Amino acid sequence: MSDWLLSLEGTAQGEDVALALALLAAFLHALFGALQKGRHDPWLSRAAIDASYGIIAAPFALFVVPWPEPHMWPIFLxxxxxxxxxxxxxxMTYTRGAYAVVYPVVRGTGPLFAVVAAGIVFGEIYTLWQWFGLALLVAAILGLAAWNLRTVTIDRDRMIPALGFAVATGAFVALYTTYDAWGIRATADPFTFLAWFFMIDGIFMxxxxxxxxxxLPASEFPALLRRGIIGAFVAYFSFGAIMLATRLDKVGEAAVLRETSTVFAALIAWLILGDKVGPVxxxxxALIALGAVIMEFAG
Structure with a gap:
């Protein structure tokens, strides 16, 4: 599997695979966000997910994939x-703000920062049409957040700090996307990075x-355990897909395509949570999707 993926780097087929992986990551990332925003404390939901994917990843990291090269340890740190x-x-964002409002802000600020960071770190260059597509996507995502804010009636006084935390979170989305793209390119086997990342990342929360x-009442443990295990596998495929996409193609383009997760999040809120979509x-x-399409195909 590793050899096949590595053979796609720098090829047209690799670009197509990266496109598919980024869109898969977008859908799964929206689902991952929804799993953290439910009846349970978001801190505990995230801890259950992290513990699950750390434990599951450990045997693969220790016994299946090649061990990391010495220079990878500072990168993992x-x-x-x-x-x-x-x-x-x-x-802190999810505990203060409505998911339908703060999630688009996180995802809307992330791609702009990520494209700028990818240009600095990897020297990626984008056309004017691609910048237009990015601007359209970001504006539409933030517009979605503003429109959703109109319907929030509970704890509106907490929305201002929640939005501030959402922007900060978006900046760190861009930071980890760029940094991890550099990290997965620094090792010979991309699955070494993924397995060790998940094992190490599952410790803190x-x-x-x-x-x-x-x-926590004992009656809540089974539900959180189920959420943790489901979230672990969603995280594997979501994060793994976007990381492999950044290895096969431009980091900035993959980051922008992932932010179509906002569309999937709105659909999840409509289908599962019963939110109304409406014409606006x-x-x-539609503008988010159009912006992503322009960004991808105007290069």
Missing amino acids: GAFVIHTIYKILQA PLATARRWVR RTALM
């Missing part, structure tokens, strides 16, 4: 720090939420 700060900001777990939200989602 950096990834651990960046993702820890990201998770803290994300949990369970430890940080230990006191919350002690106070439908039009904004």
Whole structure:
């Protein structure tokens, strides 16, 4: 599998595979976000997911994939720090704001930062039409957040700090996307990076939420365990897909395509949570998709 993926780097087929992987990551990322925003404390939901994917990844990291090269250990340490700060900001965002409002802000600010960062780190260059597509996508995503804000009637006084945390979270989405793209390119086998990343990344949140777990009623454990296991496999395919996409194609383009997750999040909110979509939200989602298409095919 690794050899096949590596053979696609720099090829037209590799670009097509990267496109498919980025869209898969978009759908799964929206589902992953929804799993953290339910009846349970978002801190505990994230801890259950992290513990699950860390435990499941451990035997693959230790016994299946090749061990990391020596230069990878500082890279893993950096990834651990960046993702820890990201998770803290994300949990603070979700505990303060309505999912339909804060999620689009996180995803709307992320791609803009990621494209700029990819240009600096990887020297990626984009056409004027691609910048137009990016601007259209970001504007439509933030417009979706603003439109959703109109319907929020509970805890509106908490929305301003929630939106501030959402922007900060979006910045860290761009940071970890760029950093991890560099990390997965720094090792010979991309699955070595993924397996070790998940094992290491699963450590912090369970430890940080230990006191919350002690106070949790025993009746809630089965539901959180189920959510953790489901979330673990969603995370594997979501994060794994976007990381492999960044290895096969431009980091910025993959990051932008992933932000069509906002469209999938709105559809999930409509189909599962019973939210109304309406003509305005439908039009904004169409503009998000159009912006992603322009970004991808105008290069």
